[in-house]
Amino acid sequence: MSPEPVAPERAVLDKAAHENFPVAPFFLPRAWRADLMAVYGFARLVDDIGDGDLAPGGADAVLLGLDRARDGGTSRSSAAESGEDRLALLDALEADLRRVYSDRAPGPRHPLMRRLGPTVRRCGLSPEPFERLIEANRQDQRVTRYESYADLQDYCELSANPVGRLVLGITGTTTPERVRRSDAICTALQIVEHIQDVAEDLRRDRIYLPAEDMKRFGVAESDLAAPTGGAQARALVAFEAERARDLLNEGAPLVGSVHGRLKLLLAGFVAGGRAALQAVAAADHDVLPGPPKPSKLSLLRAVGATLRREG
Secondary structure, eight states: OOOOTTHHHHHHHGGGGGSSSOSSOTTSOHHHHHHHHHHHHHHHHHHHHHTTOSOTTSHHHHHTTOOSOOOOOSSSOHHHHHHHHHHHHHHHHHHHHHHHTOOSSSOOSSHHHHHHHHHHHHHTOOSHHHHHHHHHHHHHHHOOBOSSHHHHHHHHHHHTHHHHHHHHHHHTOOOHHHHHHHHHHHHHHHHHHHHHTHHHHHHTTOBOSOHHHHHHHTOOHHHHTSSSOOHHHHHHHHHHHHHHHHHHHHHTHHHHTSOHHHHHHHHHHHHHHHHHHHHHHHTTTOOTTSOOOOOHHHHHHHHHHHHHHHO
């Protein structure tokens, strides 16, 4: 007897507890929590596909209609085969996204996409932010190095900023100024994640530290493969961390522009980035042994400090 198809949905949503910031905390209205988790489920699914965390031919592939047998040929390298599998899954996910926005039967195939449908309709969310998240993960299959900080910012426009815009859409608080502040916060959070995950990203043959910065600090790719970071690598991480901190400060007035429980949620996002940066600094900016993570106490303190500063 085949397993219930809800297992992939549960596996994706369970990852929310391991993020740097609260995804849908208990103090929010129930409808907001449901909508935020629906968006998180989509974002997590697309990232898992792009990172190769979902097995070809596995449950998610079957749910998305990719249950055909792989060709098994030897003409493609395993890397090329893996990349093509991911692109095929991303294409299938985009097709399922179109079903979310269509009134025609059949509806979405994947349970996470079916969960997304009511949120899209209730909040009037356009497909563009979701499409950008998919495109970011397509880019991950083609681009594994970034020459400049500007190139990395362009990537964050696809990979991170749409999430903040979706949060504003769900809460009905979208304005041009809030979008600008939200983009700064989301780009900062993406950079923080890249800083924490240097070693893990390198194992995926990806480097998100700009090549021009690596050259400036005298850091070679081989230095990032070391068990611990040398002085130059740690100086590079400190430099990128300062950039992320500046972006968080630029975006933080978003917190003071809203009221009530939404203020606390947005403070949690900003505080999550600040607490993560504090953890990186506490590790002397040596991220190569593993990602420095903030404690719950440090996160709570950062939330309080953010509310005092921005509230």
